[in-house]
Amino acid sequence: MSAVDRRTLLKGVAATGAVAATGISLPAHGRVAKAVPPDAVGLLYDTTLCIGCKACVVACREANDKKPDTRLSGGLWDMPADLNGQTKNVIKLYKDADSPERSYFKAQCLHCVDPACVGACMIGALQKREFGIVTYDPFFCSGCRYCQMVCPFEIPKFEWEKLAPKIVKCELCNHRLKEGKEPGCTEVCPRHAVVYGKREDLLAEAKRRIAENPKKYKGQKAGDPPKVYGETEGGGTQCLYLSHVPFEKLGLPDLSSEPVPHVAQTVQHGIYQGFVAPVALYAVLGAVVFRNRRKQDAASGETDGPAGGAE
Amino acid sequence: MSRYAHLHAPVGGPLWSRPFRILVVVFVFCALFFVYRFAAGLGASTALNDGYPWGIWIAFDVVVGTALGCGGYAVALLVYILNKGTYHPLVRPALLTSALGYTMASIAIHFDVGRPWLLYRIPLFPAHWNFNSALFEVALCVMTYVAVLWLELSPAFMEKWSQGPAGFLRRTSEKAAPIVDKAMPWLIALGLLLPTMHQSSLGTVMLLTGQKLHPLWNTPLLPLLFLVSCLGMGYAVVVFESALSSGILGRRRETPMLASLAGVMVPVLAVFTLVRFVDLGLRGRLGLLGTFDLYTGMFVLETVLFLAPAFMLLSPKARNDAGNLFRASMIMILAGSVYRLDAYIVAFRPGDRFSYFPSFAELMVTLGVVALEVILYVVIVKYFPILSAPGAEAPARTARA
Numbered sequence: 001m002s003a004v005d006r007r008t009l010l011k012g013v014a015a016t017g018a019v020a021a022t023g024i025s026l027p028a029h030g031r032v033a034k035a036v037p038p039d040a041v042g043l044l045y046d047t048t049l050c051i052g053c054k055a056c057v058v059a060c061r062e063a064n065d066k067k068p069d070t071r072l073s074g075g076l077w078d079m080p081a082d083l084n085g086q087t088k089n090v091i092k093l094y095k096d097a098d099s100p101e102r103s104y105f106k107a108q109c110l111h112c113v114d115p116a117c118v119g120a121c122m123i124g125a126l127q128k129r130e131f132g133i134v135t136y137d138p139f140f141c142s143g144c145r146y147c148q149m150v151c152p153f154e155i156p157k158f159e160w161e162k163l164a165p166k167i168v169k170c171e172l173c174n175h176r177l178k179e180g181k182e183p184g185c186t187e188v189c190p191r192h193a194v195v196y197g198k199r200e201d202l203l204a205e206a207k208r209r210i211a212e213n214p215k216k217y218k219g220q221k222a223g224d225p226p227k228v229y230g231e232t233e234g235g236g237t238q239c240l241y242l243s244h245v246p247f248e249k250l251g252l253p254d255l256s257s258e259p260v261p262h263v264a265q266t267v268q269h270g271i272y273q274g275f276v277a278p279v280a281l282y283a284v285l286g287a288v289v290f291r292n293r294r295k296q297d298a299a300s301g302e303t304d305g306p307a308g309g310a311e
Numbered sequence: 312m313s314r315y316a317h318l319h320a321p322v323g324g325p326l327w328s329r330p331f332r333i334l335v336v337v338f339v340f341c342a343l344f345f346v347y348r349f350a351a352g353l354g355a356s357t358a359l360n361d362g363y364p365w366g367i368w369i370a371f372d373v374v375v376g377t378a379l380g381c382g383g384y385a386v387a388l389l390v391y392i393l394n395k396g397t398y399h400p401l402v403r404p405a406l407l408t409s410a411l412g413y414t415m416a417s418i419a420i421h422f423d424v425g426r427p428w429l430l431y432r433i434p435l436f437p438a439h440w441n442f443n444s445a446l447f448e449v450a451l452c453v454m455t456y457v458a459v460l461w462l463e464l465s466p467a468f469m470e471k472w473s474q475g476p477a478g479f480l481r482r483t484s485e486k487a488a489p490i491v492d493k494a495m496p497w498l499i500a501l502g503l504l505l506p507t508m509h510q511s512s513l514g515t516v517m518l519l520t521g522q523k524l525h526p527l528w529n530t531p532l533l534p535l536l537f538l539v540s541c542l543g544m545g546y547a548v549v550v551f552e553s554a555l556s557s558g559i560l561g562r563r564r565e566t567p568m569l570a571s572l573a574g575v576m577v578p579v580l581a582v583f584t585l586v587r588f589v590d591l592g593l594r595g596r597l598g599l600l601g602t603f604d605l606y607t608g609m610f611v612l613e614t615v616l617f618l619a620p621a622f623m624l625l626s627p628k629a630r631n632d633a634g635n636l637f638r639a640s641m642i643m644i645l646a647g648s649v650y651r652l653d654a655y656i657v658a659f660r661p662g663d664r665f666s667y668f669p670s671f672a673e674l675m676v677t678l679g680v681v682a683l684e685v686i687l688y689v690v691i692v693k694y695f696p697i698l699s700a701p702g703a704e705a706p707a708r709t710a711r712a
Contacts, residue, residue, distance in 0.1 A: 082664070084361065120519055122447035123432060123439040140432060140439060143425025145364035146446045150519045154661060157361050158425065160354030165425040251662075253522060264519035265443050267531055271511070272442060278508060285392065286500035292394045293496060 031266045033235055033259050034114040037132035040199040041172065042111060042230075042238030043186060044206055047245065048216060049193035050104040052091055054078075056185035056194060060089035060108075063173050063184030083107055085159035088170040089185055094249055103243065105250045106194055108185070109134060109155045109170035110230060110237035114259035117147035117156060125167070126156075132199070132238050133172045141167060152234055152253050152260050199238050203231060206242050218246045220254050235259030318400050319467065320700035322562070322693050334686050341679025344672045348422050356672040362665025363656070365423075367677055370655035372419030374513055375648045376680075377453065378541040380412020382552070383460060384506040385545030389575065391499050398572060400565070400699035403467055404556075405549045407688065407697050410460035415684045417457055422676055445515035452509035459502050465491055471695050510541040517654050525658035527599055527610045532590050533654070536583065540647045543579040546572060547620070547643035554637045556698060565699065570630040576643060580621040584614060609653050616646035 057078065061068060066086045068078035080087040089108040096102065111134050117126045118134060125141035128134050143165055147156045159165035173183035181187070186196035195202070206228040210217050217226035229247050230237035234255040243250060271277055348356045359366050382405035389395045390402055421427040433450055441447050469484035469491070491498075514537030517524055530536075550569045557564045591597050600607055620639040624630050656667065669677075692698050 082361075116519055116521065119441075119443045120446060122441055122444050122450060123436055124441055138426075140429075140436070141426060142429045142433065143427075144423075144446065145425070146444070146516075148361060148364040149523075149659075150521070152521055152523065154362065158353075158364060160359070160361075161352055162354075163349075163352050165353065255522070260521050261443070261519055263521075263531055264445065264515055267518060267534060268443060268445050268448070268512075268515050271515075271534070272448065278504060281507065282500055282504045285503045286497055289391045289496045289499045289503075292391055295394070296396060 031262055031269060033262065036113050036199060036236060036238075037128070039130070040113075040132035040238050041177070041197065042132075042199045042202055042240060043108075043172075043183070043194050043196055044202040044240045044242070045106045045194045046206075046209065046242040047103045047105065047193075047250070048242070049191045050091070050106065051191060051193070052093065052104040053190065054091050055188045055190060056106065057087075057089055057091055059184035059188040060170075061087075063176060064088055066168075083155065084157050085161070085165070085168050087157070088168060092251075094245065094251075096245075096249070101245055101249075103245045103250065106185075107153075107155075107251075108239065109172070110153055110239040111170075111172060112234060112237050112260070114235035114261060116150040116152065116234075116260040119261035119265055120146040120150045122146070130174070131172070131177065133174050134169070135171050135174060136167055136169060138166045143167075150260070152255060199240075202240055203228060206231075206240055209242060216244055217242055218244060220247050220252075222246050232257040235262070318699055319403055319696035320698070321471070321696055322698060324693065326690065326693055331686070331689060334682055334689075338679055338682040338686060341675045341682060344675040345422070345679060347672055348676060353425055356670065358667055358670040358673065360665055360667065362661035363659070363667035365655060365659075366667060367652075367656075367669045367673055368419050368423040370652050371648075372423075372677055372680055373416045374651045374655050376412055376416040376419065377513070378510065378544045378647055378651060379548050379644065380409040380416070381506060381510065381541040381545030382406075382549040383409030383463070383545075384503065384510075385542050386549055386572075387499060387503055388542070389572075392503065397568060401549055401553070401568065401572070403464070403697045404552065404692075404699075405545075406460060406464045407467075407691060408548060408552055410457070410464050411684045411687055413453060413457045413460055415680050417453060418683075419677070419680050445512045445519065448512045449509045449516065452505050452512070456502070456505040456509070459498055459505060462491060463495075463498050463502050467695050467697055506541065507538065511535065511538040513537050513651075514654075517659075520659065523660055524654070525606050525660060526596055527591070527606055528654050528658040530590050530594065532586060535586060537651075537654075539579060539583045539586070540650055543576055543583060543617075543643055544647035546576045546579070547640040547647070550576075550636060550640040551644060554633065554640070556692070562698065564633055566631060566633045566636065569636055570627070573624045573630045573636055573639065574627070576640075577621050577624050580617050580643070580646075584617050584621075587614075606658060609649070609657055613646060613650050613653065616642055616649060620646070 057080070060066070061078070066088065069080040069084065069086055070076060070078060072081055073079040080090050082092070083090050089106065092105045092107060094103045094105055111132060113132070115126075115128060115134050118124075118128055121127075121140075122142070122144065123140045125137050125139070126134060126147055127137070143158070145156075145158055145167075147167060148154075148158065156167050156169045158167060173181075173185075176183060182196045186194050189195075195205075197205075210226045210228070214226055219225050219227045220229075224246065227247075229241040229243070229252055230239060233252075235258065241247065241250075241252065248254060344356070353359060357366060357368075383402075386398055386401050386405040390398050421430070424430065433447070434454060440451075466488065469488045472480040472484040473488065475481055511534035514533030514535070518529065518531065518533050521529075550573055553565050553569055556562055588597070591599075600610065620643040623635060623639040623642070629635050
């Protein structure tokens with residue numbers, strides 16, 4: 001356990017005391033939010049540039065060895081309705097019913113700075129590794145699907161039809177990055193609607209685009225000032241979005257800058273870190289049980305000491 | 312020989328009664344779906360999907376099932392910590408329901424997870440343990456608790472075996488009994504610690520779903536609410552089961568003892584409801600109850616179900632009415648079950664493009680697990696000294712009991 005973790009622990013204990021006492025709000029410092037890794041990489045997707053050609057969907061399949069999803073097209077062509085057990089990247093179309101407003105949207109893992117799925121995973125099948133990429137190791141996965149329950153973006157998918165199913169999610173083509181290549185999706189994008197790079201560079205580029213063309217981009221809801229989705233949302237993500245329609249219409253949830261696992265882990269840390277509380281409780285419970293049995297023995301006039309069956 | 316042996320006796324009598332035969336037929340039918348689940352996979356056999364990855368196998372079999380298995384926890388708390396020795400005859404039956412309830416939940420997990428053959432890696436890789444994960448804590452705690460429960464109950468089996476024919480069982484029982492007896496206070500304490508930990512963690516598990524859990528359910532106090540509700544359900548199950556076994560197995564009613572136990576349920580129920588409303592009030596969320604939708608409806612239903620038994624059991628006279636007691640405990644069980652199903656399924660909102668209603672196979676697997684639990688309960692109480700022995704209950708009995 002590092003020094004930082006230890007500090008987290010103590011703050012967590014204090015914070016849970018406060019929660020228990022008030023039950024109202026968690027102190028902001030209850031748990032130290034994770035910082036963006038120094039080597040963090042990611043994607044920047046700009047809806048104003050995407051023409052919906054889906055070259056990235058095909059490239060993703062080739063890069064990750066996933067078969068085309070032809071279930072909706074009657075076995076004819078690749079037509080995934082959404083991310084699924086064989087699709088790590090998909091282009092969706094948002095179309096407003098009453099106005100000409102429309103936009104493409106690229107869905108894939110956002111690689112959160114402080115991911116809920118990693119916090120959920122029981123023995124670390126999902127972990128944040130090199131370049132801050134959230135990676136999956138099936139060796140440690142029992143298929144419990146808690147990661148699916150907690151992801152605010154509905155990203156991890158499950159191979160429902162297989163007998164030895166795995167979790168499927170974008171791992172930012174980390175196998176290609178190791179070979180010095182870039183992710184499949186960004187390599188083929190004809191209009192550079194999605195680009196790969198260091199997160200800080202992508203963030204600077206996104207802000208530059210907004211500054212250059214503030215009217216073109218939108219915020220979370222209609223009327224909000226333009227923003228880069230992923231800069232702070234849910235504690236920040238490594239993949240960033242720019243959009244000409246409000247983000248909520250693209251299905252990106254309105255998250256505060258608080259990391260998604262913040263509240264749950266503050267509570268969990270407070271109760272368990274260092275295992276002090278459970279051990280103390282066990283000692284007290286043991287002592288009381290022991291004392292009560294002794295009292296009972298004295299009352300019933302037995303002389304064979306405190307030992308004896310529970311029943 | 313344990314000191315309370317005289318309190319318990321096997322029910323005896325023929326095993327293959329008509330209801331028992333029906334149970335076995337139901338179980339065999341459901342067992343076909345156990346096979347189907349593994350032959351066809353989760354996609355074909357369940358209605359689960361990427362939006363609702365958890366269905367009734369988790370929400371009912373595990374989350375409700377273990378709460379129903381909290382009778383042992385709830386009664387042990389009274390007997391061993393608050394030193395209410397009067398309830399002692401209830402300890403063993405409660406422990407048996409707990410041991411069976413938790414064992415069945417552990418079995419159900421193997422149907423639910425996609426890669427059950429890898430579950431063993433959880434205890435075996437301590438270097439990978441994720442202490443941030445409430446689910447990990449639940450998994451490890453439940454594994455340990457199942458073992459603790461059977462050990463706590465083992466004197467009942469050893470009593471029987473040590474009087475049986477000479478052989479392996481008798482030798483082992485005679486050797487192990489004194490050791491278990493010595494360790495018992497520490498086992499009991501562990502049996503109180505573990506449910507406190509994982510029943511509250513079952514609440515923390517859903518806390519991590521964040522915005523996906525409806526704000527009427529999502530509160531940092533989820534662990535406390537889950538802990539309190541499991542105590543209420545635990546007491547109710549003990550009352551319910553005792554009343555049921557006196558009806559079905561033709562046993563003497565234990566009404567006076569159950570009546571005073573039911574008295575304990577009233578403050579538990581009141582605390583649960585009070586904590587919930589005060590929390591919603593302080594967090595400024597009571598206004599949510601103004602909109603009428605599915606969520607408000609379920610919340611109101613839960614509140615009514617939690618408060619009804621509290622009022623039904625308010626007066627000592629009402630508590631001594633066996634029928635009223637039975638109905639109140641049934642409503643209490645329903646209240647806790649609805650609360651837990653809501654927190655895990657109904658109030659979980661992955662988005663409009665997903666929906667979930669359990670498939671026939673899911674329902675049959677759940678029914679099969681419950682049937683197996685009842686079968687094992689009947690077999691064990693018939694052959695082993697679990698239920699209270701006739702005449703063992705010394706305190707005054709009312710005329711109607």
